[in-house]
Amino acid sequence: MSENTAAPAKPKGKKRLELDPRLAAYKGIWVFVEMERGQVHQVSWELLGEGRKLADILNVELGAVILGGSSDELGAAARSAFTYGADVAYIVADSILTDYRNEPYTKAMTDLVNKYQPEILLLGATTLGRDLAGSVATTLLTGLTADCTELAIDPDNRGLLATRPTFGGSLLCTIQTLNYRPQMATIRPRVMAMPEATPECRGRIVSENLQMQEDDIIAKVLQFIPDDAQEQAQLAYADIIVAGGRGMGKAENFRLIWDLAAVLGAEVGGSRPVTHAGWLPADRQIGQSGKTVRPKLYIAAGISGAIQHRVGMEASDVIIAINNDPNAPIFDFATYGIVGDAVQILPVLTDALRSRLAVNRRAG
Numbered sequence: 001m002s003e004n005t006a007a008p009a010k011p012k013g014k015k016r017l018e019l020d021p022r023l024a025a026y027k028g029i030w031v032f033v034e035m036e037r038g039q040v041h042q043v044s045w046e047l048l049g050e051g052r053k054l055a056d057i058l059n060v061e062l063g064a065v066i067l068g069g070s071s072d073e074l075g076a077a078a079r080s081a082f083t084y085g086a087d088v089a090y091i092v093a094d095s096i097l098t099d100y101r102n103e104p105y106t107k108a109m110t111d112l113v114n115k116y117q118p119e120i121l122l123l124g125a126t127t128l129g130r131d132l133a134g135s136v137a138t139t140l141l142t143g144l145t146a147d148c149t150e151l152a153i154d155p156d157n158r159g160l161l162a163t164r165p166t167f168g169g170s171l172l173c174t175i176q177t178l179n180y181r182p183q184m185a186t187i188r189p190r191v192m193a194m195p196e197a198t199p200e201c202r203g204r205i206v207s208e209n210l211q212m213q214e215d216d217i218i219a220k221v222l223q224f225i226p227d228d229a230q231e232q233a234q235l236a237y238a239d240i241i242v243a244g245g246r247g248m249g250k251a252e253n254f255r256l257i258w259d260l261a262a263v264l265g266a267e268v269g270g271s272r273p274v275t276h277a278g279w280l281p282a283d284r285q286i287g288q289s290g291k292t293v294r295p296k297l298y299i300a301a302g303i304s305g306a307i308q309h310r311v312g313m314e315a316s317d318v319i320i321a322i323n324n325d326p327n328a329p330i331f332d333f334a335t336y337g338i339v340g341d342a343v344q345i346l347p348v349l350t351d352a353l354r355s356r357l358a359v360n361r362r363a364g
Contacts, residue, residue: 023181026117026182028060028118030062030065030113032044033048033089034129042194042237043124044081045194045197046124046190046191047192048062048085049084049193050187057153063088066078067108068093069095069099070098085195089204089206090112090206091205092210096214097210100128100132113140117181118181119182119183121183122186122187123187124186126189137184141180142180142182142184143180145164145177148163148186149191149311162174162177165307171307190236190291235269236293238267238293239266240264240297240298240299242267243269243286244256244271245271245301245304248343250279253343259346260350263350263354269291272290287311292315293313293315295317300322301322301342302323302343305323305330314333318335320335322338322342324339
């Protein structure tokens with residue numbers, strides 16, 4: 001019998017993705033600084049902090065894009081952007097941009113991109129940011145990765161690696177839009193850490209004009225009606241959150257969550273199954289299809305810790321998990337874990353904390 005002398009097949013390695021040479025001129029990272037009624041949305045500063053890290057890796061400038069009706073307000077926002085890491089601020093001030101409308105904002109942004117050619121453009125996944133990002137990406141014929149939880153740079157080709165949950169939050173996938181520019185992504189508030197401001201930092205301002213007239217715009221602003229959200233959950237910026245999941249058993253048991261939250265001065269949240277079942281209102285849902293939070297303390301009672309929920313709260317400083325399943329995924333990333341029935345543990349925990357806080361108040 002003849003001996004088989006064929007060489008073993010070589011394992012297939014990672015396919016190397018090469019950048020189209022025509023796109024090599026695109027340089028720099030931009031962050032859209034979202035403003036409404038003169039106030040900058042905090043997600044803008046969070047994105048500048050993340051953008052600074054990416055810009056340093058690529059050795060390029062970090063730019064802030066600021067659109068609005070008042071040059072004074074835009075100038076103040078630009079100076080703040082410099083303190084959070086921006087090297088340059090691109091400003092378009094025009095009365096047409098006083099209130100957000102998709103058409104003029106898209107025109108202003110796409111004109112800036114076509115002229116200065118950034119390689120990456122980041123926007124907050126707010127109501128305004130999502131609306132603008134989709135139309136800008138469509139106009140520029142580029143890709144957009146929405147609701148990202150992590151951003152990185154591919155060292156082989158300078159491409160943006162944008163990670164986001166998929167398949168209903170059951171998996172995480174990393175998306176790369178290599179041969180299109182700019183590479184665009186939206187990131188929800190509180191996903192990225194708030195950077196430290198450096199007051200002495202300065203940058204340069206580039207002012208451009210909006211090549212558009214009011215008569216060119218179909219949509220008109222008739223009246224501004226502020227959203228009264230005082231009675232709604234303020235989860236995104238809460239320092240302490242007590243959240244419950246399906247492991248609480250039934251809606252009536254959620255009074256235990258509310259009791260503990262009242263003692264701690266905390267907000268109340270829940271997982272997707274809980275809000276879908278009507279145990280909590282939808283504005284208290286935490287996770288990929290709900291709110292993203294970064295509290296100092298997160299207490300998760302009866303929550304298994306599936307990826308869909310994890311991406312919305314894993315950046316919390318301290319996570320205390322209570323679950324009767326010792327193999328629940330939440331114990332893999334919790335700071336402290338208690339194995340047991342949350343319905344039995346929560347009343348004891350609430351009483352203990354109430355007593356301790358009372359002692360501290362008397363001592364103080």
